[in-house]
Structure formats: C-alpha cells, structure tokens
Amino acid sequence: MKEKITVIKVGGKIVEESESLSNLLNCFTETAGSKVLVHGGGRSATRMAERLGIESRMVNGRRVTDSETLQIVTMVYGGLVNKNIVAQLQARGINALGLTGADCNIIKAHKRPKGEIDYGFAGDVDSADGQMLSNIIKMGIVPVIAPLTHDGKGNMLNTNADTIAAETAKALAKHYDVTLIYCFEHPGVMRNPDDPESLIDTITHESYRRLLDDGTVSGGMIPKIDNAFSAIDNGVREVIITRADAIDGIHGTHITA
C-alpha cells in the first residue's frame, strides 16, 4: 500500500493577508503525514505592478505576462510570497523548501503558443517530476511551490497555480496515495452560493455533467473542477474543494471518479 500524501493548493487572498495565512499554516502544520503546499499570489502581483506603474492586463482571468510583468511575478511569487510562507512554516517546525518549476527542474513547461490572445511569458505545464519530488519529500522536506515554471531556455514562465497543483498531484500519484485539496473562500461547491447549507458533498463524472447542464457549476469553477477530474483520471485518489480553515479531508466537496 502506498504512503498517503496531501497536496494543498491555497489561493492568493488567503496567503496574502497575515491572519488568514497564519490560520492556514496552522491547519497545514496539523495535517498528518507527507504534504505539499502550492500557493498563488495574484493580488500581491497586481498591487506591486500598480506601485511600479505597470498595468495589469487580465484576459479570461489569466494575466498577460510581458517581460516587465514576468519580473514582477517572479519576484512576488518566487520571492516575497514563497519565502514568507517558508519562514513561517520553519517557525512551526515544518522543514519547508520553496520551489518554482525551475528549481530541480521539478516542472517541465513551455511558453503558451500565441493564439487569438498572446499571453506572453505564460507557461503551459508538460509534466512534473514525481520521482524528484518524492526524493525531496523522503528527506523529511515539505515542498512549497510557487506558480512559476521555466521554458528550459532560461526564461521563467507565469503559470496557473491550480494547474501546478493538479500536475504535482498527478506526478506524485505514481509514488503516493494522493489527496489534492483546493482551498478557497467558500465551504465547497454550492448549489446556491447564498445558502451555506447547499454544499454539494460529492461530484462524480456523471453528476458533474448534470451540474454543468443545469448551470449549477459555471464560470471560474469550471476550470477548477476540470483540473480536479484531470487529476482523478490520472491516479489521484480524491480531490476536495473546501474552505482554507477546513482542510481536514472531511469537509468540502469531494470529487471522485
């Protein structure tokens, strides 16, 4: 039987406010067994761009990354947000290691081809190196992964954190029994966002089709659940969408085959 591991992805809003970050890191510290944290940081990048007088351009919720914006996300995600989390986990006795996809070449990616929109230095993930990650984790180290990859030609690439979490979970599935947890501000996928009692406990491939057809799942939730099923279909045991203070593996919406 494979050892259990939990990959937790936490969005910008939670990691960018000191109280919510502190609560999240306390919950993360209490999570039993091997674990990996994947973080965002978009709001901090937007704020830093504003301070530097650089316009943030978003298309379909994705940042257009010109070379100046690439410098900002590299320093904000890879430096400011990542090292702050690493230092705070070390203070909690967790031997954290901050990584981007370039570090130890843990994620292979390529620059997104120009389509109708040129997203600039945006990375599309090819694969994560489950063997290298597993070797690192077996040293008692907890990877903390920033939403950055590289193109193998010397350039960093701005990369979606949900995708990095799913690809990391998939790559680890060859070595571990993987649970992937996406945290955000809601208790899970809701039938009615205004009714906290309307949480959907479980989504399967079959029920997902119905939820899409009747419009219960729409907008930004679609790529998140698509990422979740991509993980499930590639060996990840379970994906949970939940609130950051409820990453116990019980609460939230459970996505299974």
Added chain:
Amino acid sequence: MKEKITVIKVGGKIVEESESLSNLLNCFTETAGSKVLVHGGGRSATRMAERLGIESRMVNGRRVTDSETLQIVTMVYGGLVNKNIVAQLQARGINALGLTGADCNIIKAHKRPKGEIDYGFAGDVDSADGQMLSNIIKMGIVPVIAPLTHDGKGNMLNTNADTIAAETAKALAKHYDVTLIYCFEHPGVMRNPDDPESLIDTITHESYRRLLDDGTVSGGMIPKIDNAFSAIDNGVREVIITRADAIDGIHGTHITA
C-alpha cells in the same frame, strides 16, 4: 579522500548585468565536479527600492533593513535574481536549486542585536547545515544560494553574501574537500589597484598581517579576507579571490593557512 567541491560567490554587479551574468554562468557550468553558487544582488535591491520610493540607507557598506526594505530584498534576492540564475543554469543543463537560509533550514541565523546602529532585519549567521546541503548535492543538484536567512520565528533576514559563502564552505568542509572562490571585478588582491601586474599570488596568516600593517589591504577588502581566513581556519582547503571570468582555481589571489 574527500570529494572536491567548489563554492563560488559572485557579487551583485556581475549577476545583475545580462552579459556578465551569462559569461559567469558559462564559466560556472564548465567548473568540474560538485559546486555551489552564492550570489548577491544589492544594486538590484537599491534600484527596486528607488522605483518604489523607498530610501536605501547604508551604514559601513551594510544595508539598514526596515520591514519595507526586507520585503524588497526578499523579493529581489530570493525571487528575481535567484530564479533568473536558476532558470539560466537549467538552460545550460545544470540542475540548479534556488535556496535561502530558510529553505530546508540550511542556515541558522539570528537578528543582529541593536548596537550603536540598528541594522533592522539583518541576519548574523550561526551555522549552515553541511549534512543537508551534502544530501542535496549528492542528488546531483547544484544549490544557488541567495543572501537571505531567517530567524526561526517566521522572519526573513537580509544577510551578507560573503558571510553566507564562507559559512556554507565551512559547513561543507566536514563532507568535502572545499575550495571557496570569491569573484569580483579585479584579478585578485592587488598591491597597486592601478597596476594589473601587481597581483598578490598568495596570502597566508603571516603575510596578511604585514599587508594590513603597510596598508596594502584596507577598506572593504578587510572583511572579505577575514571571511576567507575564517573559512581556512575551519577546514576549507583554499580560498581564492579572483575575477568572475577566471574561476578556474588557478588565477587570482590564493589564501591559505
């Protein structure tokens, strides 16, 4: 007999200009055997502080690091400079891993006590973890270390890169036969800075005393050579001070016991 390793420290000016960085990384790539790169980045931090309207205050060549400045050095050293080097080494086939002292807790440090000058979030190094670094290096990974440590209480600390290089070399000396190379813009320690023929080939404890007495070594060179002897006195085989394009272990000023 211990395996050889080279720890190379490279200053801000070299890593902050794309042509000199590229040349340095080519030389670093050609360096045989196990290796570690330690980098600075002060000029980039000063430029970023300027762009953000934050004043850079230096006392005795050291940056006074208030909490806003700490954010800048964390993102510039740990993000911008470090990840740029890592991505460029990956492009050269070197499996680089960007680290700060907080990552894997490789360097233990404390906040410098307030003396006559309060340097703020400045780190004084207690020790580097040679065993952890050695485990990482034995995986075929090349550490690239930014001049940042942490206090174990959740705060990053701005830390002198020369000191980090010396402490890393010392910690590795238990596991490797270590050569520490400090690169800068001159061919080495010069009797007369204006005369390129006046390179001092070798400095020993004994000759250092004379060079200090007659004023040949002065100013910013003193802490660099003090760091070098601290490494020599703690198991490092040789320290070389040389130009960035001459890190072959032959050129430059050789500092030995």
